[in-house]
Amino acid sequence: MNGLSLAFSEAFSLLAGFDHRVAEIVLLSLQVSGLAVLFGTLIGLPLGACLGVGRFPGRQVLVVLLNGCMGLPSVVVGVVVYLILSRSGPLGEFGLLYSATAMVIAQTFLVVPLMAAISRQVVEDAWREYQEELTAMRFRWFDSVRVLLHDCRHSLMVAVLAGLGRAMSEVGAVMIVGGNIDRSTRVMTTAIALETSKGDLPLAIALGTVLLGVILFLNGLAYVLRQWAMQRYA
Amino acid sequence: MFPLRVSGLRWHAAGRAVLDGLSVELGGEGITILLGPNGAGKSVFLRTLCGLLEPDEGHIDWGGGTRPEFGVAMVFQQPKMLRDSLLGNVELALRPLKVPVADRARRARDALERVGLAHRARDSARSLSGGERQRLALARAWVTQPRLLLLDEPTASLDPSSVEAIERIVREIRTEGTRIMMTTHNLGQATRLADDVVFIDAGRVCEHAPVQRFFARPASQAARLYIQGELPWRMAF
Amino acid sequence: MANGLLKFLKSAVISVAAFASVAQAGESIVLASTTSTEQSGLFNFILPIFEKNSGIAVKVVALGTGQALDVGRRGDADVLLVHDRAAEDKFVADGYGVDRRDVMYNDFVLIGPAADAAGVKGARDAVDAFARIAKKGSNWVSRGDRSGTHAAELRFWGRAGVDVKGQGWYKEAGAGMGPTLNMAAGMGAYTLADRGTWGSFKNRQDLTIVFAGDPKLYNPYGVMLVNPARHPHVKKAAGEKFIDWITSADGRRAISAYKIGNEQLFYPLSH
Numbered sequence: 001m002n003g004l005s006l007a008f009s010e011a012f013s014l015l016a017g018f019d020h021r022v023a024e025i026v027l028l029s030l031q032v033s034g035l036a037v038l039f040g041t042l043i044g045l046p047l048g049a050c051l052g053v054g055r056f057p058g059r060q061v062l063v064v065l066l067n068g069c070m071g072l073p074s075v076v077v078g079v080v081v082y083l084i085l086s087r088s089g090p091l092g093e094f095g096l097l098y099s100a101t102a103m104v105i106a107q108t109f110l111v112v113p114l115m116a117a118i119s120r121q122v123v124e125d126a127w128r129e130y131q132e133e134l135t136a137m138r139f140r141w142f143d144s145v146r147v148l149l150h151d152c153r154h155s156l157m158v159a160v161l162a163g164l165g166r167a168m169s170e171v172g173a174v175m176i177v178g179g180n181i182d183r184s185t186r187v188m189t190t191a192i193a194l195e196t197s198k199g200d201l202p203l204a205i206a207l208g209t210v211l212l213g214v215i216l217f218l219n220g221l222a223y224v225l226r227q228w229a230m231q232r233y234a
Numbered sequence: 235m236f237p238l239r240v241s242g243l244r245w246h247a248a249g250r251a252v253l254d255g256l257s258v259e260l261g262g263e264g265i266t267i268l269l270g271p272n273g274a275g276k277s278v279f280l281r282t283l284c285g286l287l288e289p290d291e292g293h294i295d296w297g298g299g300t301r302p303e304f305g306v307a308m309v310f311q312q313p314k315m316l317r318d319s320l321l322g323n324v325e326l327a328l329r330p331l332k333v334p335v336a337d338r339a340r341r342a343r344d345a346l347e348r349v350g351l352a353h354r355a356r357d358s359a360r361s362l363s364g365g366e367r368q369r370l371a372l373a374r375a376w377v378t379q380p381r382l383l384l385l386d387e388p389t390a391s392l393d394p395s396s397v398e399a400i401e402r403i404v405r406e407i408r409t410e411g412t413r414i415m416m417t418t419h420n421l422g423q424a425t426r427l428a429d430d431v432v433f434i435d436a437g438r439v440c441e442h443a444p445v446q447r448f449f450a451r452p453a454s455q456a457a458r459l460y461i462q463g464e465l466p467w468r469m470a471f
Numbered sequence: 472m473a474n475g476l477l478k479f480l481k482s483a484v485i486s487v488a489a490f491a492s493v494a495q496a497g498e499s500i501v502l503a504s505t506t507s508t509e510q511s512g513l514f515n516f517i518l519p520i521f522e523k524n525s526g527i528a529v530k531v532v533a534l535g536t537g538q539a540l541d542v543g544r545r546g547d548a549d550v551l552l553v554h555d556r557a558a559e560d561k562f563v564a565d566g567y568g569v570d571r572r573d574v575m576y577n578d579f580v581l582i583g584p585a586a587d588a589a590g591v592k593g594a595r596d597a598v599d600a601f602a603r604i605a606k607k608g609s610n611w612v613s614r615g616d617r618s619g620t621h622a623a624e625l626r627f628w629g630r631a632g633v634d635v636k637g638q639g640w641y642k643e644a645g646a647g648m649g650p651t652l653n654m655a656a657g658m659g660a661y662t663l664a665d666r667g668t669w670g671s672f673k674n675r676q677d678l679t680i681v682f683a684g685d686p687k688l689y690n691p692y693g694v695m696l697v698n699p700a701r702h703p704h705v706k707k708a709a710g711e712k713f714i715d716w717i718t719s720a721d722g723r724r725a726i727s728a729y730k731i732g733n734e735q736l737f738y739p740l741s742h
Contacts, residue, residue, distance in 0.1 A: 087546035087702060095704060097547050098501055098532055129314055136284050136308045137378075138330040147326065151316045179532035182515070197649035198510050199656075199674025233317040233360050 010202035015209060022203070026210055029187040032100055032174065033167035036107035037115075040163045044112040045156055048119025049145045053127050066120060069113030075172030081106040082176050098179040103187070106173040111163040118159035122152045154229035161222040165215050235297045235305055235381050236262030236413065243292035244437075245278060252278045253289065254437030262297075264429030265404070265414040267445070269421075271460060275437045276417040277311075280384045283415070284308045304331055307380035311387045313371035315359035320351055320370055323359045327374045345377035346370075349403055365396025372403055376412075383407065385416035389423065401427060421461065425449060433457045499528035500709045503548035505618060506647030508692070509533035511667030511736055517725040521716050527709050535647070537617025543567055546702030549710040552717075554619035554665075554692045563695065570711070571695040572718050573740040575726050579623055579690050580669055581682035582652065583609075583661040591661070597685040602631040608640045610660035612651050615643030623690065624663045652678070665690055667736040691740065694718070 014022055051062060083089050085097045085105070096102045126148045134144045149156065171189035178185030180194055188211045195204035243256040253275045260266060268276045281287045283294070284306055296302070307327075315323050324342040333341065346352040349369040354362075362370060368388055375383055385404070389397040397420075404427060408414055418424055424431060428445040433454065440454040452458045508514065509531055518529045534542065536553040543551045544567050551568065553559060562568045581600055583591055589607035594600035604611060605628075613635075614621040628635050635641040642660070644651045648668040655662040656676040664672075669680070694714050699705045716722045723739035730736070 087704065092546070093704075098530060130316075132286060132310060133314050135286055136310075137327050138304060140330070143329065147316070147329075151318070154317075179530075181530045181532060184530050194649075197647060197653065199649065199653060199672050201673075229317075233358055 004201070007201035007205055011205035011209065014202060014206040019206070022206055022210070024183065025186055025188055025191050025207060028100065028185075029168060029189075029211075032103045032187060033107060033164060035104045036111050036167050037160060037163045039104075039108045040111035040115045040167075041160055043108075044115035044163075045119045045149060045159065046145065047112070048116035048121075049123040049149050051116070052120040052122070052124035053141055053145050053148065063120065066113055066117045070117045072110060072113060073172065074110055074170040075176065077110050078106055078173035078176030081109060081173065085177060097177060098181060098185060100178070100185055102177040103174045103185060106177045107167045107170070110170060110173055111167050114166055115159050115163045118162065119149075119156060122155045122159070123148045126152050154225060154233075157225055158222045161218045161225075165218050168214060168218075169211065235302060236260070237297060238262075238382075239295040241293050241295075243279070243282060243289045243294070245275075245282065245287060245289045251437055253282070253292075256292070256434070256438050258432055258439045258442055260413075260415075260432075262413055263411075265408050265416070265427050266430050266432055267424045267428035268415065268417045268432050268434055269419075269424060269457075269460065270434035274434045276434050277386050279434065280308065280386055280415065280417065283382070284384055302381070304378060305381040306384065307375035307378050307382075308384040309368070309371045309375045309386065309388055311390055313367055313374075315362075315367065315370065318359060319356050320346060320359050320362075321355040323370060324374045324377050327378050331378060341377055342373075345373040348376065348406070349373045350399070363396075365392045365399065368392060368396065368400055369403065372400070372407075376407060380412065382413045382415070385414065387417050387419065389418070389420065397423070421449075433460070435460075497526060497528060498706075498709055499530055500549040500706050500713060501530050501532060501547070502550045502552060502713070503532050503534060503539040503542045504552040505536050505539060505554060506533045506649065507618070507620060507665045507668045508552065508554075510647065510649050510671060511665070512671045512731070513667060513726070513729050513737060516729045517717075517722070520725050521713065521722075524721070525709075525712055525716065527712060529713065533647070535614070535616040535618035536622070540567075543697045546697060546705065549697055549706045550694065550713055551697065552692060552694045554690055555622045556691060556693065558619075558622065559693045559695065567698055567701060568695040569698050569700075570714060571693050572714060574692045574694045574717055574722075575737045575739045576689060576691040577666045577737045578683065579620065579663055579688040580666050580680045581661065582655060582664050582669060582678050583681040584659045584677050585679050586659075586677075587681050589661070591681040594682055597682065597687045598627060598630045600682045601627045601633065604661050605631065605633040605635075605638075608638075610640050610642065610658050611635075612655045612658065612660045612662045613641060613643045614648065614651050614663075615645045616647070618647075619690070620648065620663060620665055627663070627687075648672075670731040670734060670736045692737075 051059065051066065081102065082097065084091050085102050086092055087095065096105070130148065134147065139147065169189065171193055174187055175190050175193065178190065180186050180190040188207045192204045192207050195201070238260040241257045243253045244251065245253040256275065256279060268279065270276050278287060282289055285301060294301070316326060321339065321342050324345050325338045328338045328341060343352060343355060346355055349372055351366060351369055351373065359370060389400050392400065401423065404414060425445060430442065430444050431448040432439055433441040433448070435456045440456050441448065441452065443453070448457070449461065452461060514531050522528055532542065532548065536555045536558060539551055539553050540558060540562055542548045543562065552574065559571055563571050581591060589604045589609045591600045591603055594603055613624060642654070644654050648664055649672065651662055652664060652668070652672050653674055654660070656674055656678050659677060694717060696707065696710045696714060697705045699707045723741070726737050726739045727735060
């Protein structure tokens with residue numbers, strides 16, 4: 001028990017002193033996951049919205065598939081992206097493996113289905129509410145999608161925060177395609193895994209604390225946002 | 235768009251014929267009120283006119299042509315407002331018309347003035363009372379300058395002062411030359427507003443007459459029964 | 472609309488790539504090596520010296536030896552540094568690698584609980600030590616990941632005449648040296664480790680070195696370039712610079728200088 005409490009106190013001095021290794025790793029995590037969620041927003045939200053509004057044969061199958069993809073195991077995504085980006089793979093010529101770019105790509109693949117599935121549900125509910133009015137006003141389905149995306153902006157914001165939480169806490173995909181290279185592709189989760197396996201706990205605990213803090217903060221933000229939106233627009 | 239010639243409309247849902255050979259001819263002026271028991275097909279007929287439903291059979295002739303792209307606007311019984319300001323909701327209707335952004339705000343404000351809500355232009359639309367929401371929906375429909383305005387039981391759940399406000403606005407819109415068709419269960423309202431009455435029962439038009447004649451001497455048995463179903467009231471004329 | 476979306480996607484990927492490449496300006500090579508080497512801390516010590524001299528950044532991807540060789544076969548790395556001579560020779564013979572050179576050696580050590588129920592401390596040699604563990608049926612944690620350490624361990628079992636398949640006391644971790652040691656510490660089990668990782672391992676709990684020193688436990692490391700004839704994109708010049716440096720007097724000096732608590736972990740070889 002002594003060893004553990006020693007590790008904790010060392011961890012807190014790392015955090016209090018803004019240890020620059022910790023800062024580097026945290027910053028990279030925020031960059032990689034932030035970019036992935038940005039792409040997730042730009043791709044996933046409209047994609048889900050179109051699926052929520054559109055009516056075409058096979059739509060139900062797509063919806064079920066998308067909902068299934070919400071729980072894609074991150075290691076599976078990691079392996080698939082690894083095989084694609086490997087030099088012997090279809091996109092090998094870009095030499096993207098073991099880079100931060102590869103990690104962004106893998107996390108984007110992870111986050112887009114999640115955000116699209118949430119967006120689909122949210123927009124479909126809204127479409128049910130507004131469909132008559134929008135159709136009577138002669139909105140084409142594409143413009144309706146834009147109106148609904150804006151109207152549901154608060155619920156969609158929650159989708160963005162969910163995507164960010166998922167991206168920041170996953171380890172399987174970024175480990176496989178990034179290689180956990182020191183100072184280059186080492187993010188909070190992969191660093192925690194490495195330090196723990198080395199039996200070097202203070203850094204792992206420090207990073208774990210930061211990661212927990214970020215996740216809690218995101219969840220709190222989502223809660224506050226929902227409350228504010230309900231008050232203003234209920 | 236007028237004269238509007240509707241012939242033999244048929245539409246069914248869940249095995250039941252909701253419109254069962256509905257035919258009527260409507261001229262281009264005034265307020266027509268659709269009356270009839272629940273389930274007679276009044277709302278479905280309005281939705282067909284608006285383009286929300288495709289009839290299974292039958293034909294609508296819009297003054298010799300087809301329904302113009304932006305000539306018809308509709309106010310629903312429970313209007314849905316976006317999570318936006320009053321102004322934003324009215325501007326919404328102008329988007330499909332490709333009205334330039336600069337003009338949208340001005341026209342939206344005019345519409346809000348007309349219904350007496352301009353002082354709350356920036357408030358959240360979802361904070362309105364029932365009567366105010368109905369007025370906002372009217373503004374949203376009117377702002378597109380429709381040739382034909384459809385209203386589906388616009389005052390069904392409102393208090394008397396709100397009913398009066400809506401009726402006043404509807405009358406003003408009529409004076410400007412917009413053709414209006416509305417449904418209601420309120421016979422007093424029908425006598426106050428209508429120029430002519432279309433009585434619909436079991437999916438077809440039983441009677442189409444000027445309002446005074448309809449109430450004084452209803453021609454069909456169904457209409458007579460319908461009118462008598464109301465509590466005793468006094469006719470103003 | 473689809474067109475616009477596609478254009479946006481392309482520019483997005485380019486800007487992401489730009490962001491990623493700004494993060495590491497200058498030339499770099501990918502070195503696929505083993506988890507034991509990385510976790511010993513050797514690379515953190517010697518690579519900055521090389522990077523300062525040459526201006527080339529070395530990005531270390533740490534895997535098991537088997538996986539590192541696979542990465543080399545696929546052409547996803549420029550240089551390999553592993554410790555399984557037989558596999559390295561096969562790699563070169565199959566045409567996947569060129570210019571293989573000896574770099575350094577350390578030794579394997581047998582790790583076990585201080586209580587040493589199997590009596591390994593009194594073994595005659597390394598093979599006998601393995602035999603004693605099997606005889607007693609004491610818990611053993613294996614790397615199980617086709618690493619150099621794993622390959623060495625299997626050779627010893629073979630020499631001791633022990634078939635470890637299906638034995639209840641034989642646990643395959645399928646992991647790097649660190650997690651394997653963690654498991655051994657947690658279970659009070661025996662395992663084979665390289666001295667480098669053991670030196671830097673902090674979670675020892677009850678474990679200690681129970682057997683060492685047998686020349687059979689010799690663990691040599693080799694470096695080689697991924698064959699540019701097979702994978703033309705391999706950074707031949709920079710990779711050769713690294714190989715030259717690590718086998719040069721400078722490189723040998725750097726390796727010798729790496730110590731944990733006054734103990735040198737790796738011994739350079741001259742070829």
